[in-house]
Amino acid sequence: MSEKFAQNPNSAFRIIDGEAVILVPERQTLHRLADVGLRVWELACEGKAEEEISKQIAEEYEVEADKAEREAKEFLELLVKNGIIIPQSE
Numbered sequence: 208m209s210e211k212f213a214q215n216p217n218s219a220f221r222i223i224d225g226e227a228v229i230l231v232p233e234r235q236t237l238h239r240l241a242d243v244g245l246r247v248w249e250l251a252c253e254g255k256a257e258e259e260i261s262k263q264i265a266e267e268y269e270v271e272a273d274k275a276e277r278e279a280k281e282f283l284e285l286l287v288k289n290g291i292i293i294p295q296s297e
Contacts, residue, residue: 209257211295212283218291231290238291243268247282251292257283 227240265275
């Protein structure tokens with residue numbers, strides 16, 4: 208089973224014209240996510256596991272499973288590193 212995620216409870220966001228604008232106050236950063244990045248973030252905030260996210264991205268965007276898995280993993284790591292989402296222990 209792969210790791211699950213949640214939105215950083217200290218962050219704030221708005222969706223504007225199909226783009227997420229996310230403020231992470233403790234880091235004093237503002238992030239913008241669009242397209243596939245926005246979808247990965249949405250799925251992570253729904254509490255989906257990494258495996259579920261990559262599978263859904265592969266289906267929705269019609270990309271190879273290996274590519275979706277690799278890129279989703281890298282992007283999720285970046286979201287965690289920037290404090291946008293947080294890993295959830297089970």
